[in-house]
Amino acid sequence: MKHIKPDLAAPIPGSRWRHMLSGFAGDKLAMLALFIFLFYCLVALLAPLVAPFDVDDPAFMDLLNAEIAPSWISHDYRFLLGTDGQGRDLLSIILYGTRLSLTIGVCAVILQASIGICIGLIAGYLGGRVDNFLMRCADIQLSFSNMMVAIVFLAVFQSIFGVAMYQQLAMLVLILVIGLTEWPLFARTIRASVLAEKQKEYVDAARVMGISQKRIMFRHILPNTLSPVLVIFTVQIANAIVAEAALSFLGLGMPSTEPSLGSLISEGVSYMFAGSWWICVIPSTTLIILILAMNLLGDWLRDHLNPRAYKD
């Protein structure tokens, strides 16, 4: 109790965002997580400017430079983090890989969230048979392991359209597969909140005004159910990035010409026991830090957006 400041005694009037920001500033771990996440986003956005090499340049891949250790070991200062088995600068491909992983993660979760929110709102608000039908669909979807669906789908896609076609569309297909398999999580959360919200009198008041069901769902109920969605959103981005990395690791994700973090790790593993540990370890560390930051942010948001959550 030694940190009591006299000016904190009066409650701060103002918006919930200001309240959140003031809570944020006090939490060093959350600040660090946000800082790391923003750093990743910035680096991903600016990858073409930041990367020391142009990845599209044919000279970028030079087998003469293969498996050079990071500069602090090899003292070869052309390649800060060394090179991979094909002689590509590891720093450049990690930057581009982060960009790909983040894009796939964010887009897939936006897809998940839009499907999940629409289905959850409709199921919760209309109730009855529609609710039953949609929630049984969600149960069926949940009963399949996401990874299994993704593996089957990607394998079938590759065998039907050929690997060349797949390499062109890999990112889009990954976004679709990861996006379409995890919507029930959003749908169930939204449905539960909608069931609580639609009992409230402001919904009746809107109905008495004659406002359409669609408008009541999206303009009146949805804003009141968004706090848990925000939490799931951050955690799901981390999950989607991991899922993409796992699929890439299994050889079903991004092709090695256009590697994401997962495909970098996958390639690096085979060099691990040949002594070139950095090809696997550095992308792995990059991924782990990103996922950790996302999960910390999600935890913090859950604590602050839900006042009923247990706090000690």
Added chain:
Amino acid sequence: MTHPLIQISGLEKTFSSETGWFGQWHLPGFKGRGKTDQIYALNGVNLTIYQGETLCVVGETGCGKSTLARSIMGLDEPSAGEIHYLDQRIDHLNNRQRMLFRRRMQMVFQNPYASLNPRMTVYQTLSEPIAFHNPQLSRLDVDEQVETLLESVGISANSSDRYPHEFSGGQRQRISLARALSVEPEFIVADEPLSALDVSVQAQVLNLMMDKQEEYNLSYLFITHDLAVVEHFANRVAVMYLGRICELANTSTLFSAPKHPYTQALLSAIPRLDSTAADPIRLIGEVPTPTEKPIGCVFQARCPYANPRCYSESPEMRLQSDGSSVACHAIEESRL
């Protein structure tokens, strides 16, 4: 005053409490479903509301007051019976057809803490219905209307960008009233609008409602538990018991000469400063549950005057010499 605005005849509402999800799929030829529980909330309500009057509905918890209000507003669909607005039947309309009547009938809700959307500012709450029902208005006109509306319920217009949680309960209930008035209705249903408020604030809101009634010639259907409010506010009073109306009378008649045994018991329970000696009438017997459809008079189980006829035959509303209507066999047979 004598022109009927809303006529309700034989209104019934049954809620069924089906729990299992399987029970909702009505398979043809599949009769093995378990018995469903029914709640009989309204059992044949007949009521006429006249233009410009205030009709108060009183009765104990669970007697169907709120269901009556919600049925009139179209929030719950009645199981049987008819509701007429002027000369048009409105109870079976779908949302689109009902739109014409949305402007004329509005509702004020019980809980001012739940009846305003917490994520919408007062301006958004009020401008939405105005813009929705008057699409020809420009944005400036809407702004102006919201401003006058807020001022007219005693809330300063420059607080229109605030959220509901920044207002007190009484202010919120006045904003609720402003929202109801925003579409210029003729008829307002108020479902216990005062029960969540402090007594001093109750008077404020009640006076505001009376002012608005004078200003716009509004008719109110006012649901309340508070008999003091009824005496002060109502033109006529309907006493409900277990989904039926058992007595309907002018306020002064009802308070001076209550006829139905339930009304008598209800009024005797008001604490009075002037007559401490009078004992309240104690009703004995079990409070009935609405899970079975009542046979005979709804009040039979607790009525001290019940005879075999009361257990078999449902009493009709009969007009008395002083203008009140009572549904009671004992009064009809002059036993009371």
